[in-house]
Each structure stands twice: as structure tokens, then as C-alpha cells.
Amino acid sequence: MLEIYGKQSSYCDGVSRRSFLRVGGFTFGSMASLPLVDILRAEAAAPKKQSHKSVIHIYLAGGPPHQDTFDLKPDGPAEYRGEMKPIGTNVPGIQICEVFPQMAKMMDRFTLIRSVAGCVDQHDAYQCMSGWKRADLAVAGGYPAVGSVVTRVKGPVMTAMPAAVGLAAPATERRWSDPGDPGFLGPAYAPFRPFVVGAKAYDHALKIDKSTHGPGLEIVKLQGMTLERLQDRRRMLASVDKLSREFDSIDVQALDASTQAAMEVLSSSRLADAFDLSKESAKTRERYGDGKPYKFQYDGTPTGNDQLLMARRLVEAGCRSVTLSYGRWDSHGRNFDLVRDHGPKLDQCLTALVSDLEDRGMLDDVMVLVWGEFGRTPKINKEAGRDHWAPINFALMAGGGYKHGQVIGSSTEDAGYIDSRPIHLQQVLATVYRHLGVDVDSVTLEDRAGRPQYLLDHREPITEMVG
Numbered sequence: 001m002l003e004i005y006g007k008q009s010s011y012c013d014g015v016s017r018r019s020f021l022r023v024g025g026f027t028f029g030s031m032a033s034l035p036l037v038d039i040l041r042a043e044a045a046a047p048k049k050q051s052h053k054s055v056i057h058i059y060l061a062g063g064p065p066h067q068d069t070f071d072l073k074p075d076g077p078a079e080y081r082g083e084m085k086p087i088g089t090n091v092p093g094i095q096i097c098e099v100f101p102q103m104a105k106m107m108d109r110f111t112l113i114r115s116v117a118g119c120v121d122q123h124d125a126y127q128c129m130s131g132w133k134r135a136d137l138a139v140a141g142g143y144p145a146v147g148s149v150v151t152r153v154k155g156p157v158m159t160a161m162p163a164a165v166g167l168a169a170p171a172t173e174r175r176w177s178d179p180g181d182p183g184f185l186g187p188a189y190a191p192f193r194p195f196v197v198g199a200k201a202y203d204h205a206l207k208i209d210k211s212t213h214g215p216g217l218e219i220v221k222l223q224g225m226t227l228e229r230l231q232d233r234r235r236m237l238a239s240v241d242k243l244s245r246e247f248d249s250i251d252v253q254a255l256d257a258s259t260q261a262a263m264e265v266l267s268s269s270r271l272a273d274a275f276d277l278s279k280e281s282a283k284t285r286e287r288y289g290d291g292k293p294y295k296f297q298y299d300g301t302p303t304g305n306d307q308l309l310m311a312r313r314l315v316e317a318g319c320r321s322v323t324l325s326y327g328r329w330d331s332h333g334r335n336f337d338l339v340r341d342h343g344p345k346l347d348q349c350l351t352a353l354v355s356d357l358e359d360r361g362m363l364d365d366v367m368v369l370v371w372g373e374f375g376r377t378p379k380i381n382k383e384a385g386r387d388h389w390a391p392i393n394f395a396l397m398a399g400g401g402y403k404h405g406q407v408i409g410s411s412t413e414d415a416g417y418i419d420s421r422p423i424h425l426q427q428v429l430a431t432v433y434r435h436l437g438v439d440v441d442s443v444t445l446e447d448r449a450g451r452p453q454y455l456l457d458h459r460e461p462i463t464e465m466v467g
Helices: 035-043 101-105 126-130 146-153 199-206 233-248 257-267 270-275 282-288 305-317 335-359 425-436
Strands: 002-004 021-023 026-028 054-059 086-088 095-097 110-117 164-166 321-325 366-371 393-399 406-408 418-420 444-446 452-454
Touching (some): 086 101, 110 425, 126 425, 146 425, 146 444, 305 335, 393 425
Antiparallel strands (some): 021 026
């Protein structure tokens, strides 16, 4: 959310001196109290201008059925194997679901982990974003997500761009659109959120059908402008110029460096440019698709294909961490219909993202992680669905300069349990941290009681990928 409200003695498109500016979850009231300033002041203590490594974290909210997507069991009994058919890939011996034909052609760019352990039966992005259960260290605020950690440890690449952005679209079940909790680090290290998350915003977003931007972005406002108008480059720059002139009326010299940095974020067009998908060619937007029509969404997030394009633009512009929630995969009923809807859409945008990063020479610098919070039951229920199943999960990874074109781990014949090479979910994140240049073996952060805390318990990265 990026909004400016006005009440009295309006100026600059109706904004008054008693107005307040809200960016993401942060509110600007008087110059004496600027939470974003606190963020930038905290970031100032972190190293700057280091190599720009990034992660795009795609959360498949609700828990996709692993045995109907990336770990099919075609020889199992009908009540277990389901309706989906496996297809071969460009890596001999690796098969995935028929709904991923584009991915099958470039499986050498991916690593598929079929033996993710350590999950809990909870619909919550928290465990995927941080590697911990929400109850862990809750008394001290909980553990921070990857985006918050990298903001604290590495800081922003440049002051005009936040280190971490959460693109999670509005959802009435908010745990499924969690962009990553800052935990004990506090709100100063929360990711920048361009979306208004709430039932009204969600209902409004469902009524909007825009082909050039992701779901929910019509709620983003700059100087009272909707993103639809923001897509017009001329009007966008005029709005930003007005905002910049408004800051000129502030005694900037009286503000400290962190406050000036906050002004730079807000007055710079760099962030607005990153959100402006009209700057991409029609061919590129078509390559990613828009994920419509949105089906099986219910209380979750839409299949916003264009959010993956936006994620690429954000990391290209300087973000270190971008998170998003893709679809609603809680398939207690009509499991196979859901996979046939969500699967091809994910296939299109995910392969477009990886190919796009590779074409731009960015793939080694950007790691892509795709997974949900748990797997699904081996046996199909009476509603043609699969229920929650925490004993096993999968993860799909690409980029980061790591070794790909492989499957790690395996499941039992019914896909119900891990058969070989268990990979704890924290090891997945340890591999992400390694890419981002955060040494989980040595880095500790103080919780609210002043006690140093390691980022993870399982700190060994996935050796098959890193060598």
C-alpha cells in the first residue's frame, strides 16, 4: 500500500499539511515520528553496496498435492495415484506432471526436492518464510523471515529501494498472504508491502480486470493516483515531481541522514518504475500471462502470473528479497480440477521467469524458490480431494549459480513418507541464505531480551546443489 490522504487546506493534488503518508505497513505522521525512517536508520548500521544477490520466494499457499505435481506414482493403486499423468523432461529419468510441459522442456534449470521434512500441519506462510513454527520463540516475538534477516544483515542495495518487498495479494485468510514476519527484529525490518490487505480490498480487487498489472495493484496509490493512471509514464512522473517539490518545503537540513533516505525512497521514481508493468513489451507480458480467470481462489490469493514479472523487475531494480503468494492449493475437494487449473498457469509464469532471468544474465544472481507449507494425503478422499499431510513436502529451486537438473530425495511407494535423503525445510532456507551471503553458521541476531539467536537450527545447505 502506498497512499497519501488529505483533509484540510489542500495543496499538491489535494494533500494537506495535516495529511499522513502510509507506505506498506508504515505511517508517516509528523516529521518527529517516521517509522520508515526507523527502518532506514536501522539499515544504516548494516553493510552496504555488497554484491546484489536476490531471492524470489513463491509461496504456493494451501499446500499443493506433491503426488499430483512433482512426485507422481503412476504404478500405485488408483485410490492413491489419482488422475494426473507423468511426462518426461529434458533430464533423463526425471518425470513431472503433464500440466507442466514448459517446465519439462527446461528441467535442467531446476532442482526438485521430493523429501522436504520438518513441516507442520498449519496453513501458514510463516514456516516457509522463516523455517520455524509460529510458536517457536513466540515469547520473544518469533523468528524473522528471510527478507527481514537480509534487510538487517545486508541492508538495502541503494537507499531508493527497500531491501525486501512482499507482493502477497489480498486474501481473507491472511496467513496465506503473509509476506514474511520480522519476528523479534521488530516492524522496522518488515518488508515493504504495496498491497492493502483486508476483506474490502480483497473484494474490490476481485472486481478489477486489468491486463497490465497484478491483482490488487489497483489499490496502490501515489499522490491519489491509482496504478491504472500510474501506468501512464507522463502522469506518474508529474505526480512524483509534485511529491518531490512538496519535500522541498521541508527543512531537510534539519532531518538526519536516515530521514533524508526515507524522503529519497518516497520521492524517487525507481520503486514506482519497478511496479510499472507497462514499461515491459506486450510480448514479455504475454510470455508471463496474467493467470486469469482466477478459479479455486476462495479465501486465498489469485494466480497472479504478472506478479512474477513484477518480482523480476524489483530484483533488477535493487531488491534483495521478493515474496509472493501464488494461488490457493488447499485441495480437500476437486483436487485434480484444481491442479489442471493452477498447474498450467504456474508452468507458464515460472518458466517465463527463469528464462527471462537467464536471458538477462541474472539467473546466477537470483535464486527462485517455490513450495507450499506441507504435502497432501496419499489416499484420495470421497470428495476427490487430498487432505493435509505434514510428513513430506516438496520444493522446487532454480538459479543462484547452483547445480540444477536433478532430483534430491524420494518418497515411499504411496508418496506418504520420506524414503531417502530427508532435507529439513531449514536446510532449504540455509541454501537460500548461502546464496544471499548470510553465513548461518556464524551470524546471530539479538532477540528482544538481548539474547543472540542463530537464524536456523539446521544450518547445513543442500550439498548436492552447492557442491
